[in-house]
Amino acid sequence: MAKTNSRDRMKNEINAGSMADIAFLLLIFFLVTTTIAEDKGVLVKLPPWSEDEPDITKLKKRNVYSVLVNADNQLLVRGDLAQLDDLRENAKNFIMNPQRAEDMAEEPKKAIISLKNDRGTEYGTYLEVYNELKAAYTELRNEYAEKKYGKLYEFCTKEERSEVRSEIPLIISEAEPTNFGDEG
Amino acid sequence: MSKFKKNRGKASPEVSTASLPDIIFMLLFFFMVVTVLRDAELKVEIETPRATELTKLEKKSLVNYIYVGSPVEKYKKEYGTKARIQLGDKFANLSDIPLFLEQHRSKVPEAQHGGIKSSLRIDKGVTMGIVADTKTALRKAGQLLINYSAKKKES
Incomplete structure (x- = not known):
């Protein structure tokens, strides 16, 4: 009697409950090994x-x-020593010349804008400078679009953007880099 | 007694878990499709700089990656500490760049060749010499759209 009972319960089927565990294991494996590597960066079009x-x-x-950047990561803007923090405002002022x-x-x-660096300039500094200059243009375009179309540049239509x-x-x-500094 | 038992055996009060694997598999496939396995093991140390003017790179198939940095600890003995270029999963020289670009280009449909971007993942500590050389090599190879990989700067 007890024997028939147990056979009754098994019904000759494989328990599918553990399938979920296996699938979960795979899922977690993929979650851990894969990286949704968001790649972001400063887009540049080379000549x-x-x-x-x-x-x-x-x-x-x-x-x-x-704008010159030397091997000691110092900035020379139009012949004068300058700080990175002022670069954006100064560049904006120069371009618009109000x-x-x-x-x-x-x-x-x-x-x-003429950007020149040395072969010994640190890449981090170079990109910061480039970023500031690009930011100056972005801000100016935003200001212009705001004034003309009442919205930011990125929300403009294609025609408005090209305008x-x-x-x-x-x-x-960008000029060829000079070769004075020590290349690490 | 026996009647009582039989009844309970037939109509089991448990929720069927048979569809659970299907749900999980669906999730699994979703993640398998959307995530991209990192294909290259990094042999150079890279800490990308921070910037604010970021553009997101879409269409992963149109992007090739060029890594520049000093070799990681276990390759230091063999390759020294000077900054190196890594293409795919091995160290490379400047002269290998055109071939690398061509290999990537051949995998992209012809109509989309104009949209191919090179993502330059460069350590912020390297000097501009090697970066400028890489840029010159890219220009000579006709790869003009480049992206200096960077992290978002909180400001």
Whole structure:
């Protein structure tokens, strides 16, 4: 009697309850091993390669905002020692030139930022500088879009964006690095 | 007595767990599809810098990764402490970059070749010399869209 009872309960089926455990194990394995690696970064478009050096003598001096970073990670902006914290504001001021100063950009379209670094410059510093310059442009574009369309640049339509872009083009020219510092 | 037992055996009060594996498998497949297995073991130490002007890289299949940093502890004996380039899962030289890009390009459908980006994952401590050389190599190879991998800066 007891024997039939136990056979009755088993019903010759494999217990599927443990399947869930196996699947859970796999799930946890995948959860742990995989990384939803969000890759973010500063997007840059490099100029096409050409053998000859670009001719910068044609540019007016007032339109060029030169930023130099030396091997000791110090900044030289238009011939003067500068701090990274002031770079964004100064660059914005230079590009827009609200006071119509004689030695600043004639108009945003003509402004060119020239970035030069040494082979010994730390990459972290270089990217911080680049980031500040890009941020200056982003802020200016946002301000322009806000004034003209009443919304931020990233919320604008495609046509509005290209309009803003043509008004305030992002021109950062990078020269070949100098080779004075010690390359670690 | 026997009648009592029989009844309980037939209509078991338990909820059937047979569909539970299906649910879990569904979750499993979801995670398998959305997550990407990291294909390269990092042989160089990389601590990316922080920045604010970040762009998110979408379409993973259109992105190739170039790592630059000094070798990790176990490769220091063999390769020294000077910053090196890693392509895929091995150390490489500048001259290997065009081939690496071409290999990646061949896996991408022709129509999307214009959208291929190179993600430069560079340690913030390396000097610009090797970075500039890498950039020059990329320009020569016609890979102009690059992305300096960085973390979000809290400000």
